[in-house]
Every structure is written in structure tokens, then in C-alpha cells.
Amino acid sequence: MQQLTDIDLREDPAAARYVKEEQVQVMFAANAGELESREGPNRYRVGDAIVTGATGDRWVVSRERFDPKYVALAPSAHGEDGPYRNKPVPVLARRMEEAFSIARSDGGDMLHGKPGDWLMQYAPGDYGITEQARFAAVYRRLPD
Incomplete structure (x- = not known):
């Protein structure tokens, strides 16, 4: 390799x-942890976004990277769990x-x-x- x-x-x-x-579903981490994605471990901190993509894949985006790259879709407001779309x-x-x-x-x-x-x-x-x-x-x- x-x-x-x-x-x-x-x-x-x-x-x-x-x-x-892509439209995704987002849950913001209430606790620190680790998610095992298809490509390897994704450690996250409180407040980081745990994202589920349209293909069912899951990954983590740090809050610092998430905020400028995703926009909430109604009825959610930015920073709430729910549907988001990535900015192009x-x-x-x-x-x-x-x-x-x-x-x-x-x-x-x-x-x-x-x-x-x-x-x-x-x-x-x-x-x-x-x-x-x-x-x-x-x-x-x-x-x-």
C-alpha cells in the first residue's frame, strides 16, 4: 500500500x-467519539458534524470546516440537526x-x-x- x-x-x-x-443529513455531536467510515476512523469533538450522505456513507466534518461549507435546509436552522446541502x-x-x-x-x-x-x-x-x-x-x- x-x-x-x-x-x-x-x-x-x-x-x-x-x-x-449532495443533500445530507447532519447530527451535531453531543460528546466526543469516533466513527468508523469506509475509509477509516473519523474522530470527532463536541459540536462536530456527523454527516450521512445520499449514498448512506457516514463521515465527520469538524465544526470549523462545516460552517463555511454547508447550508441548512428548511425547516432546520444552521447549527441544528437536520438536512443540509453542501455549498458548491x-x-x-x-x-x-x-x-x-x-x-x-x-x-x-x-x-x-x-x-x-x-x-x-x-x-x-x-x-x-x-x-x-x-x-x-x-x-x-x-x-x-
Whole structure:
């Protein structure tokens, strides 16, 4: 398995910009804990968002990252449990041809991808992994 470190998809010709279009269900954590996602552990703190996507996948978004990236849908107000939609913020992504792992952030949870999964870069040093079927269902490529 390839261990990725110091990756910057802005400099990778095999990466492209994509945008996610998805309505999700959100529950804000009342206690600290850990959720086991398909790609690995997601530790969370009180107030972090525990997200369930349209494909049934679950993951954690820190409150600092969640607030600027998601908008509440009626009847919920921002900060309440309920339905949300992601804001159409471009991310960099690259389809990986072999198994790989990467830390979500410096010192963060270690995620593991399979051949065909997508390496996501939300910002420098901020990574995720999306399984191929989910990627095809919720992401669309932006023009170059």
C-alpha cells in the first residue's frame, strides 16, 4: 500500500477540479467519539458534524470546516440537526490506481483507499478519500 505524504494536487497534472452536489443529513455531536467510515476512523469533538450522505456513507466534518461549507435546509436552522446541502466549493481530486493511505490532516486520522478510489484535497494539508461509486454519484468535473 502506498503511503502518501506531502501531496499537493494543485501541482498534479492527473488531478482536476470537481464540485459536489449532495443533500445530507447532519447530527451535531453531543460528546466526543469516533466513527468508523469506509475509509477509516473519523474522530470527532463536541459540536462536530456527523454527516450521512445520499449514498448512506457516514463521515465527520469538524465544526470549523462545516460552517463555511454547508447550508441548512428548511425547516432546520444552521447549527441544528437536520438536512443540509453542501455549498458548491471546488475541490481537487485524482483517481488512484493502487491502494493508498493518507492522513486527513497533519497528525489526523489515517484514511485508506482502494484502487479506483479518489484522493480528495479540500485545501493544502486537508485530505479525504471517496470511493469510486460515491464519487460518480455526487461529484461533477468543472471545466479546465
